[in-house]
Amino acid sequence: MLTINDITYRLGERLLLDHASASLPDGSRVGLVGRNGTGKTTLFRMITGDLSPEGGNISLPKGRRIGGVAQEAPGGPETLIEVVLAADTERAALLAESETATDPLRIAEIGTRLADIDAHSAPARAATVLHGLGFNEEAQQRPCSDFSGGWRMRVALAAVLFSQPDLLLLDEPTNYLDLEGTLWLYDYLERYPHTVLVVSHDRELLDTCVDHILHLDGGKLTIYRGGYTSFAKQRAEKQMQLSKAKEKQDAERKHLQAFVDRFKAKASKARQAQSRVKRLEKMGTIDTIVDRDVQPFSLPGPERPLAPPMIVLDNASAGYGDRTVLSKLNLTLLPDDRIALLGSNGNGKSTFCKLIGGRMAPLTGTMRSSSKLETAYFAQHQLDELRLEDTPVAHLRDLMPDAPEAKVRSKAAQIGFPAAKAETPVKNLSGGEKARLMLGLAAFGGPHLLILDEPTNHLDIDSRTALVNAINDYPGAVILVSHDRFLIESCADRLWIVGDGTVKNFDGDMEDYRSLVLGGAKAARREKAASDKASEAAASGGKAEERKGAAVKRVAQGPLRQKLNLAEAKIAKLTGLIEKVDGVLGNGSAFARDPDKARELSKQRAVLAKTLEAAEEEWLELSAELESA
16 A cells, blocks of 8 residues: 655765665554664655655555644644544535535535445544543533643544544654553554554554554664564564574685685686685675664662561542542552552542652641652653753762762763763753653662653663663662553552542453453443434434333333342442451551451452452443343
């Protein structure tokens, strides 16, 4: 479908694309990968026609629509649902024309085309996309100007997803999403009916949502079948084969050259020597694949670890002024915990991080921790605190005022800024390098607790792997907020869910959480479809018959509703019991007073959790059965 033919492009003196070629199969989902700065975004701009290559060409079958997220986020008075619906320009134009058309033939053509493109279901489809990206029904009716830049970028993403272009171009689509929105996007892209080309450093997305990897390296494009893990394996095998072939070629070259050097002056061997010279001249050079080394991250641990428990929350609450955001917090944090916080943006994850990090005191209840507790906090917004004109060395010198210059530079190299890079002004650093610097400054003193809020934004895949290794080597406790599922699964051994005004342990893994998130989204889609269908029936007349039919349905649904009510009561009871057990277990002294009882309570909690899971499954089945009825 998309053909990239022998394109060349320079950015200043840098050759980004050097006679690069590739062809994307029709209907494929392709992940475009490569180190930061290799030219991935430049390639996107050439595909959309915003840039022209110096040589070669890019072609797409006539009539195919290309769609990407607008660089300018919508921010006018239009509601979110209006912005998304307007992205389907054909539908919008046909509806506008239908208001003024007078020719009966044209009116019929418009009606037929609107039916062909399923225009009547567009509001429901637009609402589904917005809901999946984190906007509830009330938010969808608010103007774009009410939302911050990050949320408006979600609206721009929703608009292009709704329009369903023949070639969907996405450049780091998860950067503005929380984990829940990211999981929904994975599910959406897996089912996308047309061709997708996505630039992403999200390894989970590249493993679950794409069926080809397009690798940009050294100005060349190479396409591999499969996801990222398959690509990495294929490339490693190719690297090994090329390395062996080069060794063999080097040995042959050395042997031929030795013959030439030895016999070129002898008349009896001159012909043979000349023949070997020609062979050497014709022998091509095998280029091996050379990966640039990624600087490791430095996360020094505390000199003296603290005795457990490190932090205990006892019926604590947190908030701002007279507004309580989180309450009934009964949790224990151990010195070597690795905890990921789950939950949609706006549920209180940042508030909880500030509380646990000592940046705010609990409104009620208690939070007990050691007076020696040292906490480091990293969040993306802190990148704005870096001094743009200063260098990494200058930032480190503030923390090491009495240290000799050699020691400061040694520390700069340790956190990833060796030699000349240490003297580069912050304004000239990439987003990933700024994040590396900020993380190194935050963890400089060897904290007991490291709180990381979206640490992988701006990091490429190899740098994310280096960060995973650093977190796993770090001896202190980690609280992690991230939309990167690969990072969570690689580092976290406990999951806490932030929602419904509190923070609780999530008894499951990331696949369980994905099912929970997508199950809710699917239920919302079914509910919206049922609501739209009911509205259409009411508007079309026959209200008496409809009321009669509804009465008959209510009678038929009576037993189902009764079962559903019983299931809801069971869920509420089990949830209450689990909260009580968590309250006891959350008190760190419970284990010291009666370890056997504490272990028994832990076992009971596991049984209660499994029973609750079964009750929730039963509730979902009954809900679906009731909707079908």
